[in-house]
Amino acid sequence: MVSTKFLKQLNEKYGIKFHNEKLLEEAFTHSSYANEHPEGVRDYEKLEFLGDAVLELAVSDYLYRHYPNLNEGELTRMRSNIVRTEGFSEFAIECGFQDEINLGKGEEKAGARHRKTLLEDVFEAFNGALYLDQGMKAVTHFLHLTVYPLIDKGEFDASRDYKTDLQELLQKDGPVNIEYVTLSESQLPSHFVVELKINDHVQSQGEGHNKKAAEQQAAKKALDELE
Amino acid sequence: MVSTKFLKQLNEKYGIKFHNEKLLEEAFTHSSYANEHPEGVRDYEKLEFLGDAVLELAVSDYLYRHYPNLNEGELTRMRSNIVRTEGFSEFAIECGFQDEINLGKGEEKAGARHRKTLLEDVFEAFNGALYLDQGMKAVTHFLHLTVYPLIDKGEFDASRDYKTDLQELLQKDGPVNIEYVTLSESQLPSHFVVELKINDHVQSQGEGHNKKAAEQQAAKKALDELE
Numbered sequence: 001m002v003s004t005k006f007l008k009q010l011n012e013k014y015g016i017k018f019h020n021e022k023l024l025e026e027a028f029t030h031s032s033y034a035n036e037h038p039e040g041v042r043d044y045e046k047l048e049f050l051g052d053a054v055l056e057l058a059v060s061d062y063l064y065r066h067y068p069n070l071n072e073g074e075l076t077r078m079r080s081n082i083v084r085t086e087g088f089s090e091f092a093i094e095c096g097f098q099d100e101i102n103l104g105k106g107e108e109k110a111g112a113r114h115r116k117t118l119l120e121d122v123f124e125a126f127n128g129a130l131y132l133d134q135g136m137k138a139v140t141h142f143l144h145l146t147v148y149p150l151i152d153k154g155e156f157d158a159s160r161d162y163k164t165d166l167q168e169l170l171q172k173d174g175p176v177n178i179e180y181v182t183l184s185e186s187q188l189p190s191h192f193v194v195e196l197k198i199n200d201h202v203q204s205q206g207e208g209h210n211k212k213a214a215e216q217q218a219a220k221k222a223l224d225e226l227e
Numbered sequence: 228m229v230s231t232k233f234l235k236q237l238n239e240k241y242g243i244k245f246h247n248e249k250l251l252e253e254a255f256t257h258s259s260y261a262n263e264h265p266e267g268v269r270d271y272e273k274l275e276f277l278g279d280a281v282l283e284l285a286v287s288d289y290l291y292r293h294y295p296n297l298n299e300g301e302l303t304r305m306r307s308n309i310v311r312t313e314g315f316s317e318f319a320i321e322c323g324f325q326d327e328i329n330l331g332k333g334e335e336k337a338g339a340r341h342r343k344t345l346l347e348d349v350f351e352a353f354n355g356a357l358y359l360d361q362g363m364k365a366v367t368h369f370l371h372l373t374v375y376p377l378i379d380k381g382e383f384d385a386s387r388d389y390k391t392d393l394q395e396l397l398q399k400d401g402p403v404n405i406e407y408v409t410l411s412e413s414q415l416p417s418h419f420v421v422e423l424k425i426n427d428h429v430q431s432q433g434e435g436h437n438k439k440a441a442e443q444q445a446a447k448k449a450l451d452e453l454e
Contacts, residue, residue: 049302
């Protein structure tokens with residue numbers, strides 16, 4: 001059962017209160033748990049099927065309206081960066097979903113609770129459940145508090161791959177040692193700080209909600225200074 | 228400009244009247260036309276980006292609610308059959324979109340107006356425009372008059388490939404001549420009748436909104452009789 005603590009947090013942090021808590025329970029139930037409890041327990045897979053399409057439209061709609069200057073190719077790339085990555089797994093952790101997942105014993109032992117793909121599935125299923133329970137408006141409200149702010153911070157905007165560009169710039173005259181060192185990382189909220197060293201000399205720092213985003217920021221700063 | 232005849236038909240047949248006709252115009256404008264008219268003419272590509280996600284959710288929602296007995300794998304396969312094929316192109320023809328497309332001269336000569344991929348893009352763009360103009364409810368109303376009935380007729384249910392199964396059954400003891408002959412085809416509405424001949428002997432007939440669906444139905448009937 002979903003914990004009272006989690007229900008309280010969901011309400012206080014995101015203003016969400018499910019009419020049908022069974023949907024929420026279903027969104028957090030992995031097939032391995034359902035298999036061990038055959039008496040009518042449903043796993044999240046059908047909600048994930050629906051949530052996938054819910055997130056696809058919610059993100060497309062947001063990008064279409066908020067980025068009028070992007071062309072179709074740029075919009076598609078950005079949508080794909082948001083929807084097709086494991087980025088959703090970090091939101092699942094931030095929202096406290098991780099502790100609520102119902103897992104079978106074997107999968108629990110195998111560490112499935114921390115598997116990124118599973119956490120991403122659960123995030124999709126949660127949005128599918130929210131859509132069924134309260135419609136698209138509730139989903140976009142939730143995304144305004146979670147996913148959309150990171151879109152606006154440019155963390156999914158991989159229209160340029162700064163790390164690759166930096167490498168090409170630096171190595172055009174011969175080999176250069178480029179190193180990204182993680183200085184700190186925290187979860188809840190997810191936050192990474194990395195340091196970029198070029199030939200053992202500290203060049204820049206970057207921050208982001210995951211390591212990749214932090215490294216891209218560090219590379220971008222270095223490019224701004226070096227180009 | 229979208230023709231008055233088309234606007235009238237859209238209203239009478241589907242109950243659709245655009246508040247912002249510019250969106251409709253945009254949905255029917257190919258990039259080749261926009262390139263020849265650079266003075267602020269927009270092509271349909273961004274509406275197609277949005278419409279793609281609109282249709283994905285509209286179809287997912289319909290399948291989720293109307294096919295409670297399908298599991299996630301079956302739902303995903305069916306959604307993919309509906310959304311990822313060129314099936315939408317036939318709806319574009321049925322809805323009379325074909326005559327309204329704004330094409331550049333070169334593309335017109337090259338026969339782009341009859342290209343399935345282009346017609347499918349236009350169908351997506353139209354649904355993106357309708358969503359922006361009147362919301363998801365108007366889109367699902369439109370799909371209830373076009374796409375959904377064909378889902379319920381089982382035309383996208385390729386959980387089984389009857390043609391392949393028939394071939395395997397018939398040819399297990401040696402070569403057999405299997406032939407599908409188109410007896411009639413019409414557009415507006417799209418309708419095909421095919422005849423299945425096994426070693427020049429008429430075995431069955433099939434009907435459908437495209438040739439493939441009609442052939443599948445003929446193969447299914449033959450399997451029902453032979454198995």
